């Protein structure tokens with residue numbers, strides 16, 4: 491059957507604290523055109539918006555632009571999809587910033603769909619990745635922060651403001667450390683890359699000659715068998731497992747997909763994660779829950795933003 495290669499094209503934006511990526515994505519999930527700018531995260535809001543407009547201008551220079559009828563945005567959060575505004579923690583110039591309206595104006599009035607980055611990653615994994623074919627899934631991004639999103643009854647469920655599934659701020663330690671969100675004992679406070687690395691340092695882990703104290707450096711030590719590094723990953727895995735088990739008990743997911751930089755550590759995270767899940771997820775209806783790595787990688791944000799735009803436009807299910 492003949493298919494017009496430009497059919498179903500959408501424009502996608504992935505907005506984070508370090509870069510603003512854009513793409514034209516076709517209905518098969520292929521990225522046809524790319525553009526990117528660094529995020530001027532310390533500048534005022536209009537300067538950040540100018541970088542978004544520059545990315546859109548690069549996309550608009552493609553002959554395929556005319557076929558891209560809608561725009562999807564995945565943004566660092568918090569977002570408020572009901573109002574079309576974003577307030578990314580790492581972009582202080584944007585607070586309740588009317589991003590949807592500004593992007594609509596910059597793209598000649600195209601319809602714009604906004605989701606948080608955790609929901610975008612979830613949409614990407616459900617469309618093209620490890621959650622494909624699963625009607626009920628939790629996807630997690632474990633990185634500088636911990637985010638996530640839910641697939642229920644075959645559809646990504648962003649919730650009223652686009653933040654549903656934000657597992658990073660589910661408390662798993664009743665008397666735990668205060669979290670940046672104002673709560674305490676959150677999954678993110680224990681499992682994020684910076685907290686994982688800080689805990690290793692507090693317990694006596696020391697970086698190599700390069701002085702790298704990132705979670706990736708702790709992961710390298712863990713792979714080499716360093717017990718303090720391994721213990722820090724074990725603790726992070728425990729917190730993630732508790733959050734995943736709670737989610738499974740509430741809404742009966744059958745798979746948890748874990749992506750983000752910290753998940754790149756591989757088995758030093760996934761082995762204790764599966765072990766802890768066995769301890770926390772014990773009821774008959776959650777016992778078969780599996781945990782797998784995400785597969786859409788660094789394009790998850792763009793592909794998820796594209797998926798969100800496509801589904802908003804057609805009303806189609808997941």
Ligand SMILES: [Zn+2]
Nearest residue numbers: 659669671676
């Ligand atoms: Zn929190």
